[in-house]
Amino acid sequence: MKQRFNRILVAVDDSPCTEKAIEYAKDIAQEFNSVVALITVVPPNTVSNIGADPIMGQQPIIIPEALEIQMESASDELRKLAAEFTGAQEVFVFNKVGGIRDEIIDTAASWSADLIIMGSNGRTGFEHLISGSVSESVIRKASCPVLVIPNKCD
Numbered sequence: 001m002k003q004r005f006n007r008i009l010v011a012v013d014d015s016p017c018t019e020k021a022i023e024y025a026k027d028i029a030q031e032f033n034s035v036v037a038l039i040t041v042v043p044p045n046t047v048s049n050i051g052a053d054p055i056m057g058q059q060p061i062i063i064p065e066a067l068e069i070q071m072e073s074a075s076d077e078l079r080k081l082a083a084e085f086t087g088a089q090e091v092f093v094f095n096k097v098g099g100i101r102d103e104i105i106d107t108a109a110s111w112s113a114d115l116i117i118m119g120s121n122g123r124t125g126f127e128h129l130i131s132g133s134v135s136e137s138v139i140r141k142a143s144c145p146v147l148v149i150p151n152k153c154d
Contacts, residue, residue, distance in 0.1 A: 003145070005032045009113040011104050011138075012040045012081060017119025021149040022081060025117045028147075030087030037092040037111055038081055040074045041103040042067065071095060101137040108142055116146045 010025040012018050029036045044067065078093040085091045092111075096103040108116050120135045135148045 005029075005034050005115040007037070007111065007113050008034045008115045008117060009037045009039060009104070009108050009111060011116065011118035011134075012038050012078065013100075013119070015119050015151070017149050017151050021117050021119040021147075022084070024147065024149055026085055026087060028115070028117070029085060029089075033087075033089050034114075035090045035092070036082075036085050036088040037094055037107070037113070038078050039094040039096065039104060039107050040078060041096045041098060041100045042070045042074060043100060044097050067097065071097065100134050101141070104134070104138050105141045108144060113144050115144055116142055117149070118146070119149045120151055 005028060008025055008029055010021060012022070025036060028034065075093070075095050078095055082091040082093055094107050094111075096107065104116065104118070107113075116138060118135055118138065120133070135146070139146045139148065
């Protein structure tokens with residue numbers, strides 16, 4: 001049985017593999033005449049860590065102006081990328097603020113994605129232990145297949 005991917009959600013960030021993930025998504029979207037959605041997530045706690053000290057219970061300072069600038073920049077990038085999907089039936093964009101893993105999972109579920117495509121930053125060792133892997137979490141929690149493009153995507 002050949003799988004049909006009608007609705008493809010592509011997670012976009014500023015990692016080196018995003019470009020490669022987008023190339024895979026374009027090919028698959030054209031092959032299946034799919035509807036595509038691009039999602040990027042701005043984590044609110046990365047806006048400014050000035051004065052943040054989790055040990056002392058101090059939270060990061062969220063500067064609304066900085067968050068707005070990040071959101072506008074992400075929207076501009078999403079629009080540019082959306083224009084590249086000439087072989088897709090239709091292209092949507094989702095620019096979210098929140099936890100990256102949760103927003104990808106929630107959007108895939110609410111948008112009824114048949115496939116999630118994302119890059120992997122390829123963290124290993126201590127970095128992986130501390131930060132975990134967004135792609136691993138998405139794979140575990142997604143209700144549809146997930147195609148992960150590794151950081152060694154040459």
